[in-house]
Amino acid sequence: MGQQRGARTRERILEATVTCLVEHGFASTTMQRVQNEAGVSRGALVHHFTSMDELLVGAVHHVAKRQLDTLIRDTPLLDCGTQGREQRVWLLHSVMSGPVFLAGLELWLAARTNPTLRAALVPVERELGHEINAALTGEDATGNLTRFELDEFLVTLRGLAITSVLREDPRVERHVIEDWIATRR
Amino acid sequence: MGQQRGARTRERILEATVTCLVEHGFASTTMQRVQNEAGVSRGALVHHFTSMDELLVGAVHHVAKRQLDTLIRDTPLLDCGTQGREQRVWLLHSVMSGPVFLAGLELWLAARTNPTLRAALVPVERELGHEINAALTGEDATGNLTRFELDEFLVTLRGLAITSVLREDPRVERHVIEDWIATRR
DNA sequence: CCTTAAACAGACCGAATGGTCTGATTCAGG
DNA sequence: CCTGAATCAGACCATTCGGTCTGTTTAAGG
Structure with missing residues (x-):
């Protein structure tokens, strides 16, 4: 059972990082804040992630895993057709x-000017893209999206996310998505 | 003529901030970096912007002004019709x-968790939105966009911007925009 | 039980940060 | 020319940052 101890605090730390x-x-996600949020000591934090960059890379994988989890959890529920x-x-x-996803967005933009973060985020995002692609696109099952439709809609979703950061307006969000569906039927 | 001296260094500082x-x-835009980039002393920087937040608020206005400038510069060149x-x-x-715009994006996301920055950015962005709206939408001139089309396209553009942060692919960008035009004609 | 390595706690450090303060310099108005 | 406000220069400061280090606890294997 003790095998799990380290893994559990590691999880706590990553979850705290996402929260921060x-x-x-x-910009304000510091080691101090993360260890306070996680309720662990500096030693524990440093034991699992020897540097700030390493912690952020860990957060990247954690976020991707969380996103993938919700994807594979709900994929079996999908119907066919329109x-x-x-x-x-x-x-x-x-x-x-x-x-x-918001945490992922912070990491995404930070990765632009942080080489280490970028090197970690690019392949992770690519793989997540493949998973999404495999789950939701194709020509066999009716109702699936084309590859281009997927890429295009991901762009729209990112745009919605960054937009709603300053203006929280679910109606516009809903409207844009419904219009997207309507225009490519 | 001396009236201009202060204004010029102020401009240099804001431009340096955008560059940083x-x-x-x-996260790595510090007062030190800004003053080095601008080639001014700490005293000069602090004279024009007494705090970091104030500098960032200045940058917000500066970015909006720059965007508005290119808008009103090219608006008269527009034709009518398709x-x-x-x-x-x-x-x-x-x-x-x-x-x-990239600098604006950094400020935009940072404003999410920085109240001062948010309080400054929201009205500025609203006004810029009004300017764009006045210049490009309406029912009188053929070829204009509807209000909703504008909002929707801005979402797409923000999504493209955040997407191309990690994958620089002008073809996809071009493709998405052309498809956007094609689907709502 | 005993050993050993993983896991953790927390004091500590140099560097960098935002911000303050004291002077020097510039320059317009009288 | 003189004066005073605006502009700038740069030393200085308290705090916080990421990171190191030493010592203690935990727990698995022999």
């Missing part, structure tokens, strides 16, 4: 929104 | 991309 990213933003098509769109929206 | 935001990101419609889309794209 969401509540304080990337109805399933809408379900896919809203499933994507659920994966690409909420606190976890 | 683009090259190092929000052709003008495409021109409007690409004009919007030129306003919502490039280094200046």
Whole structure:
């Protein structure tokens, strides 16, 4: 059972990192804040992540894992046909929104000017993209999206996320998504 | 003539701030870096912007001004009809991309967790939105966009910006925009 | 039980940060 | 020319940062 102890505090730390990213933003996510939020000592934090960059890389993987989890959890529920098509769109929206995605967004933008973070985020995001692609696109099952539709809709979802950062307006969000569905039927 | 001296260094500082935001990101945009980039002393920097928040608020206005400048510079060149419609889309794209917009994006996301920055950015962005709205939408001139189309396209542009942060792929960008034009004609 | 390595606690450090303070310099108005 | 406000220069400071280090606890294997 003791095998789990280290893994559990590691999880606590990563979860605390996500919380800090969401509540304080990337610039104010410090080791001090993370260890306070996680309720661990400096020694524990440093034992699992020897540097700040390493912690952030860990957060990248953690966020991707969380997103992938919700994806594979809800994928089996999808129908076929037009109805399933809408379900896919809203499933994507659920994966690409909420606190976890917000933390990912902070990391995403920070990765632009942080080489280490970028080197970690690019392949992770690529793989997540592949998973999404495998789950929601294809020509066999009716209701699936095309590859381009997927990429395009991901762009829209990112735009919605960054937009709603300053203006919290669920109606516009809903409207844009419904219009996206309507225009490519 | 001396009236201009202060204004000129102030401009240098703001321009340096934008440069730092683009090259190092929000988290690594420090007063030290800004004064080095601007080539001014700490005294000069502090004289014009008494705090970091004030500097960032100044940067917000500066970025908005720069964007508005390119907008009103190119607006008179617009045609009417279908052709003008495409021109409007690409004009919007030129306003919502490039280094200046990237700096704005850093400020935008940082404003989420920085109350001072948020309080400054929200009204500025609203006014810029009004200017864009007045210039490119309406029912009188053929080729103009509807209000909703504008909001929707701005979402797409923000999504493209955040997407191309990690994957620099002009073809996808171009493809998405052209598809946007094609689907709502 | 005993040993050993993993896991953790917390004091400590140099560097960097935002911000203050005292002077020097510039320059417009009288 | 003189005066005073605006502008700038740069030393200085308290705090916080990421990171190191030493010592203690925990728990698994022999």
